[in-house]
Amino acid sequence: MSNRKGNVSVEWTEWHKEPNTAGLEQAGAIQDFAGAEAAYKQLINQGSILSMVNLARWYELRPKDDGGADFEQAEIWYQRAIEAGSAVATLPVGYFYLRRKDYEKARSVFLIGKERGYAPSILRLGDLYAKGLGVQQNYDTAQDLFKRAAKMGNIWAKQTVAVLNMRRSKNVVEKILGSIMIGLSNLEFKYQNWREPRSEKLKK
Structure with missing residues (x-):
């Protein structure tokens, strides 16, 4: 995981x-809703915040055979993860x-992610x-936010x-530099995807 706050990734932390x-x-490998629900709730009782996010996603995307989506429960658990202080949760929420x-x-919610220093939400x-x-x-404001996320290492x-620089600039040199920057970021994406495919540098 890579978007670093100081020298430590937010997700790593x-x-x-x-x-x-x-x-x-282990809970993430469970395929059926009832089993996943029980596993995540047990982990939540142990203090797991990320389990709140995963349980919320299960409720949001619950298959019809298991009762279909429950958006009310999904929102409850998503919000609990936010209230528990998670920056990572701000993206899925x-x-x-x-x-x-x-x-x-x-x-x-994305504003909370910004305040907590999470580049994908920024x-x-x-x-x-x-x-x-x-x-x-x-x-x-949009460009300032994009620049802030870029400085934190987010490739997107x-x-x-x-x-944006290429579109807004009439300077040929700046357009060329923008094109080079896109090419370099594409190479960085391929490398990062090979090295750390779950890195927050790749999230958007």
């Missing part, structure tokens, strides 16, 4: 705060609200400002900054 990482991995087209709640917050979803459209943010 949260993973190593988990009380039972082996149990969390924000996406939960985006899928519900509740852009204001999505913005508020990138998504910038996207909301760029598109004017849940907030007044503001390209300057680096590409976004490069594309």
Whole structure:
């Protein structure tokens, strides 16, 4: 995991705060809803925050054979993960609200991610400002957020900054530099995907 706050990845930090990482991995391999629900609730009772996120995702995406999606329970567990202090949770929770087209709640969640120093959520917050979803459209604010996420190592943010610079600049040299930056970020993406495919540098 790679988006680093200081010298430590945000995701690495949260993973190593988990009380039972082996149990969390085992729960993630469970295929049926009832089994996963029981495993995650047991881990939650032990203090696992990431299990709240995973349980919420199960409720959101629960198969019809198991009763179908339960958005109310999904939101409850997503919000509990946020309230417990997780930065990593802000990305899936924000996406939960985006899928519900509740852009204001999505913005508020991504803003929490920004405050907690999580680059993928900062990138998504910038996207909301760029598109004017849940907030007044503001390209300057969007670009500032993209740049912040890029400085934290997020590859998608680096590409976004490069594309925006190319589009907004009339300077040929700057356009060439932007093109080079995109090429370098593509190479970085391939390397990172090979080295750490689950890295937060690759998340958007």
